[in-house]
Amino acid sequence: MKDCRRRAGSGGALAVLLLSLVVAGCSAGAGAPSTSPSPPPSATPRGVPLTQAEAVARVLAQDPRFSGIGPADANLIGQSAWYEVTAAVVGWRVTVTIGWGDCQAGCIGRHSWDYDVDASGVVTLVEERGDPLVDGTEGSPGAGGGVPPVAIPADGGPWIVGLAHAGPVCPVERIPPDPACADRLVVGAGITIRDTDGRVVSQAVTSPDGTFLAAVPAGGSYIVEAGPVEGLLGTPGPFEVVVGDGAAAWAGADLAYDTGIR
Numbered sequence: 550m551k552d553c554r555r556r557a558g559s560g561g562a563l564a565v566l567l568l569s570l571v572v573a574g575c576s577a578g579a580g581a582p583s584t585s586p587s588p589p590p591s592a593t594p595r596g597v598p599l600t601q602a603e604a605v606a607r608v609l610a611q612d613p614r615f616s617g618i619g620p621a622d623a624n625l626i627g628q629s630a631w632y633e634v635t636a637a638v639v640g641w642r643v644t645v646t647i648g649w650g651d652c653q654a655g656c657i658g659r660h661s662w663d664y665d666v667d668a669s670g671v672v673t674l675v676e677e678r679g680d681p682l683v684d685g686t687e688g689s690p691g692a693g694g695g696v697p698p699v700a701i702p703a704d705g706g707p708w709i710v711g712l713a714h715a716g717p718v719c720p721v722e723r724i725p726p727d728p729a730c731a732d733r734l735v736v737g738a739g740i741t742i743r744d745t746d747g748r749v750v751s752q753a754v755t756s757p758d759g760t761f762l763a764a765v766p767a768g769g770s771y772i773v774e775a776g777p778v779e780g781l782l783g784t785p786g787p788f789e790v791v792v793g794d795g796a797a798a799w800a801g802a803d804l805a806y807d808t809g810i811r
Contacts, residue, residue, distance in 0.1 A: 601634050604641040604666035608632070611664065611672060613794040615645055617745060617770030627652045627788020630770065640667040642675075649801055652788055697799055698760045704796040709763045709771060711802030713738045713755045715781055717810050734759030735806050739776030744769075755804075768794025773802045783807025 599607075609615040609632070621631035629652040633644045643664045648656030660679035666672050698712045712734075719730035740761050742751040750771070753761040765771055771792065775785045785804045792800035 599640065599666060599668060599670055601641060603670070605632060605634060605643055607666055607670060607672050608643040608645065608664045611674075612645075612662075613768050614647065614791060616768050616791075616794065618645060618647075618791055619745070619770065619789075621646075625789070626786045629656060629789050630791040637665050640665060642666075646679075647791055649790075649803075652803070697801065698758075699762050701762075701797055701799050705764055706796050707765050707768050707792045707794065707798040707800070709742055709751070709765055709773065709790060709792060709802055710799050711740070711755075711761050711773070711804055713740075713759045713761070713775065713804040713806065715778075715806035715808045717808060720810055732805075733808075735778055735781070735804070738778050738804070738806075740804075741774040741776070743772045743774065745772070747772075765792060768792055768798060771800075773804075775804045775806075778806060781806045782809035 609618060615632075618630045618632055621633050622628055629649060630645075630647045632646070635642045635644075643666060644661055645664070646659055646661040648659045658680040661677070662674060663676040663678075664672055665675050697710045699710055701708055701710065714732035715735050716732035717730065718733055734757075735755055736757050736759065738755040738761075740753045740755065740763060741749055742753075742763050742765060744750050744766075751763040751765055753763040755761045769792065770789055772787050772789055774787045777784045783806055785806060788802075790800045790802050792798055
């Protein structure tokens with residue numbers, strides 16, 4: 550009996566010792582650093598996309614003819630150049646339009662450029678469309694379908710050139726048009742050119758053939774104001790023209806007065 554009790558006691562002590570070793574080993578394992586690979590670092594955040602204003606600025610810098618062009622304004626009568634912005638798949642779509650020829654009635658001719666500007670600021674010309682446009686070194690098309698009504702000097706400009714005319718001349722419109730009923734030229738009309746801040750930058754008076762030629766300080770957007778003329782009931786309202794940069798660059802302005810004949 551004694552021997553059995555001694556063997557049981559020895560076995561119990563050994564079991565306790567083994568259990569202590571197992572617990573110690575587990576505790577050490579729990580405190581050891583993990584050998585599994587660390588999770589990959591997160592991707593570098595992309596830059597903040599351009600704002601609408603920043604996208605427009607990048608597009609307007611693409612062509613000197615775009616200098617000074619403002620947003621489309623439905624309340625501005627006679628606006629001859631404007632830009633429009635819409636959200637693209639990535640970034641912005643900016644459309645620039647330049648018009649000419651009786652823009653008080655919606656412009657006879659128009660030319661447009663569509664640009665995409667991505668989030669990083671890269672500008673891409675997507676499409677160019679519209680009526681033929683005179684090369685930027687010569688300015689935008691003017692009265693007469695792209696041919697200026699007066700000779701443009703080789704230097705001293707850019708220039709704003711125009712033709713003032715009044716109609717109707719006959720009380721009834723005739724089809725085909727009667728040459729005798731064509732608009733008459735307006736002589737002696739005072740023309741004032743202002744910059745987009747309202748400052749007067751040039752003035753002129755229409756000559757006996759109804760034309761005027763006025764120099765402006767640089768390429769960009771200007772407001773043309775026609776003065777009233779005695780005997781004519783309707784005076785053209787102010788409207789915007791855009792001229793390219795260059796000593797011989799020019800932009801046309803069509804001034805349609807109303808005779809009041811009906």
